Amino acid sequence: MEYIVFFISFFFCIIILYIIGLVDEKRTKKFFKKRLETNYGKTSDKEYVDGRLATITSYYKKTKQETDFFIDDITWNDLDMDRVYQSMDFTFSAAGEEVLYKTLRCPVMNEAILKERDKKIEYFRNHKESRIELQMLFAEVGRTGKYSIVDYIDYLNDLKQEKMTQHILVLAGMGLSLVGMFFYPPVCLSIFVILLVSNILAYFPAQKQISPYITTFAYLLRVIKSIDKLQKCKDTVFTQEMEELKKLKKETKAFAKGAFLIFGNKAVKSNPLEVLMDYVKMCFHIDIIKFYSMLKEAKKHKQDFIRMFEIIGSMETILSIGAYRESLDYFCKPDFTKNMQIGGAEVYHPLIENPVVNSFCEKKGMLLTGSNASGKSTFLKTVAINAILAQTIYTCMAKSFTLCNFRVYTSMALRDDLANQESYFIVEIKALKRVIDAASKDGAPVLCFVDEVLRGTNTVERIAASTEILQSLLGKGSMCFAATHDIELTRLLEEKYHNYHFEETILEDDIKFNYKLKEGRATTRNAIKLLGILKYEDEIIKRAEHRAEEFVKTGNWV
Numbered sequence: 001m002e003y004i005v006f007f008i009s010f011f012f013c014i015i016i017l018y019i020i021g022l023v024d025e026k027r028t029k030k031f032f033k034k035r036l037e038t039n040y041g042k043t044s045d046k047e048y049v050d051g052r053l054a055t056i057t058s059y060y061k062k063t064k065q066e067t068d069f070f071i072d073d074i075t076w077n078d079l080d081m082d083r084v085y086q087s088m089d090f091t092f093s094a095a096g097e098e099v100l101y102k103t104l105r106c107p108v109m110n111e112a113i114l115k116e117r118d119k120k121i122e123y124f125r126n127h128k129e130s131r132i133e134l135q136m137l138f139a140e141v142g143r144t145g146k147y148s149i150v151d152y153i154d155y156l157n158d159l160k161q162e163k164m165t166q167h168i169l170v171l172a173g174m175g176l177s178l179v180g181m182f183f184y185p186p187v188c189l190s191i192f193v194i195l196l197v198s199n200i201l202a203y204f205p206a207q208k209q210i211s212p213y214i215t216t217f218a219y220l221l222r223v224i225k226s227i228d229k230l231q232k233c234k235d236t237v238f239t240q241e242m243e244e245l246k247k248l249k250k251e252t253k254a255f256a257k258g259a260f261l262i263f264g265n266k267a268v269k270s271n272p273l274e275v276l277m278d279y280v281k282m283c284f285h286i287d288i289i290k291f292y293s294m295l296k297e298a299k300k301h302k303q304d305f306i307r308m309f310e311i312i313g314s315m316e317t318i319l320s321i322g323a324y325r326e327s328l329d330y331f332c333k334p335d336f337t338k339n340m341q342i343g344g345a346e347v348y349h350p351l352i353e354n355p356v357v358n359s360f361c362e363k364k365g366m367l368l369t370g371s372n373a374s375g376k377s378t379f380l381k382t383v384a385i386n387a388i389l390a391q392t393i394y395t396c397m398a399k400s401f402t403l404c405n406f407r408v409y410t411s412m413a414l415r416d417d418l419a420n421q422e423s424y425f426i427v428e429i430k431a432l433k434r435v436i437d438a439a440s441k442d443g444a445p446v447l448c449f450v451d452e453v454l455r456g457t458n459t460v461e462r463i464a465a466s467t468e469i470l471q472s473l474l475g476k477g478s479m480c481f482a483a484t485h486d487i488e489l490t491r492l493l494e495e496k497y498h499n500y501h502f503e504e505t506i507l508e509d510d511i512k513f514n515y516k517l518k519e520g521r522a523t524t525r526n527a528i529k530l531l532g533i534l535k536y537e538d539e540i541i542k543r544a545e546h547r548a549e550e551f552v553k554t555g556n557w558v
Contacts, residue, residue, distance in 0.1 A: 001409055030500075041326025044090055051146070051161055053082060058148030059098035059309075062106050062215035067106040069407050070134060071441065073433055075199060077380050078260075078412040078449075079388075083351055087391070088324035094149055094219070100311025100320050109405045109444050111336045114394045117318065118333060121394070123237045125322040130236060136228050138316045141222045145215045149309055151343045152216035160300075162292050166474065167285045170195055174284075175450055184554065205280050210291050218263060223308050224249055224256050230506035241311050248304050248311075255297035261290040321393045328397065334401045335389035339363070340479060341443050342387065349382040354516040358382070361402075362498065365474045368483040369490055369522035370502035372530070375515035376412040376483035380449045381504070383406055383481060387447055406447035409435045413451075428454060432469055439478035446478040448530050453482055467492045490521040509533055 034305065066071045073082070085104055091097050108114050124131040144152065174195045180188035227249045230242060242335035273491045281287040325331055328350075343361030358379060360366075386396045387408050411431040432450070439446040453469060454462045463486055470489070473480035474496050482497070484490075490499045505512045506529050527545045 008512065031133060032496055033136060036135050037128070040128075040131075041323055043327055044323075045088070046089055048086065048465060050330040053143075055146070055148050055151075056101050059150050059313075060102040062150055063102065065107065069107060070111065071105045071107070071408065072434075073380070074434075075384075075410045077514050078410040079385050080351065081105075081385070081388075082208070084389075086383060087327075087350060088320060090323035091318055091319040092135060092143075093312065094139055094143040094308045095141065095223070095313035096320060097143070097313075098148060098150075099310060099315040103314075103317055104388070104392050106470030107388060107408070109391070111176065114391070117321075118377070118394045120237050120318045120320045121325070124319055130233070130323070131319055133233055134230075134236070134315070135319060136171050137226055137233075138319075140229075141226050141312065141480050142219075144219050144453040150306060152213070152219070153298070153305060156213060156295065156298055159210075161296060162233065164289050164292055170199055173198075178375070178532065190454060195301060199285060200282055203288070206288050210288065213295070214262070214291075217259070217298070220298065220305055220308075221256060221259055221263065223305075223312055224252065226312065233274070238315055239376065241315060245308065245311055249307050250306050252297065252301045252308075255294055255301065259294065263288040280508055285293060305419045319380050321395065323394055324393070328395075328453065330397075330399065331395050332398050332400050334396050335400070336390075337404050338436075340404050342383070342403040342406070342447065343477070344386065344398040347382055347396070347398040347401065349378060350385060350397050352378070357398075358515075358517040360500075360517060362479070362481070364468075364499055365479055366479070366495055367470075367483045367490055367497035368500050368502070369391075369485070369487060370483075371414060371513075371522070372505050373504035373524035375517075376502055376524075377451050379516070379517060380410075380481055380483055381409055382452060383411055384447075384449045403447075405444040407438060408449075409438060409445050410449045411435065411451070411453075412449060426453070436469070436472055436480075439473065439475070444487060445476075446473075448473055448478060448480050449478060450482040452484060453479070459486075462486065463488050463492070471496055485519060 005066050010475060041191065060070075076082075081104065082386070089097060089100060116338055117214055121415045124134070133311055135407065147155070156157055174192055177188040177192040179197065228239075230236075230245065236242070310434075341361070341363040343359075345359045346357040347359065348357045349356040356375070360383075382397075384399060386401060387403060390396050390401060390403060411428065431558055432453070435448045435450075439448075450470070450473070453466045466484070466486065466489060470480060470482055473482075478499075490497075498519075499520055499521045500517055502513070502515065503518065503522060505514075506526065511526060511530065511533065528541060528548065531544070532538075532541050
């Protein structure tokens, strides 16, 4: 009687804990849904732990060669595009993170594709319930561990397909010994115990070998499960994507069949039955046997799983771009033209708080002059970033923005390459050479941005070489925006480039910038004035001003 009471009490404890888990799960989902409703369009506050960005880039690195053009590392780093990416990353799944990243690095040279992307973005901006339903679903898919899922899938090839003969024979022996207990209890019980103990001892090394790959299987199962839920969504514009996912799920059904033998019921986090299931696995190796069966299917359908990942990621990317648009003070959709030109009204930099806006229209090439810190580099980055966003997320930080399809390159925030023992000048001329080479190849025109061309060498050779390089960056296959302190270039290149400048106002003990783009070459200098503001000796400042004035008058240094 006491045993019956104990088991009944134990059973009811399990039921109570299970119910508590269900209630807790429901409460968590309700809170998350409320957060999605109230935080839509607010600045992304996602944190990126050490190494997370490197993980996010993996899918792009493995598939970038499949695209006609991608933003190279120099350009990406010059423009601080990691921060731009983070500002628009409103994703909840690893698939969404990685596909969004690739989307930014692989501009689309087909306006029809961009417009179709825009149609879906706008749909979910205007259909709140559909958006939230999908966001909750993608959150359930979640993220991976240390590596990208495409890396995890590749790593499956490193694991040898073990034969399960030994495990199955041990299970058969245990089954026969249980039957034999009815006829020869002492002997069969001893056999059963020996087999059970040997199985328990063998379990931990076997489980340790497969445990790193369990993360892969768990994520793939969550992706497959999400397809079932996606099919139940009432209102969606992802008809084509859903049809393909349905076919892929059918192709991989053998992988998911019986997966509960490894993962149990993970629908409820606080599930005490999972503890009991762990002991069953330890004794009978059912998870080991099932793992190798799933491994065979995973290797067989590797490309199917990667395609699932791509589709799920592309769907969440659409939602993330919509949230990003909501976070902006204002934006426009670009107008594409066949003529080689670029221009915009009230264009601003997406990462600057309270930015100064500028308008421009250029069909030739732009040469920017102006004082230190006057806004030249920021303007170049503003135009370059908007050119990339126009061709990736069909969104520009401007009242209007017009361009043709461009391959964007930069040579701006370069450094000495100590690892390869290359000076700044060598790094710079290599960066410029890659742009010139790109312009000579077939494809969309090159739009390049150069900040202080050839700053790593002496004045005479810098001006001579800069003139020829900047001339070569204009033509049928390219357009260039360049910033320089060398006022000589504005005269040498005035037939090729339009001159623009930024200027400042010098006060008694301060300097003020308005960051507004103006036509013509710069007529002011501030370097020597800054010496005065920083309290250099008057005699140093006077002699410096005298030398500068004499050079401007005569062209010779005194």
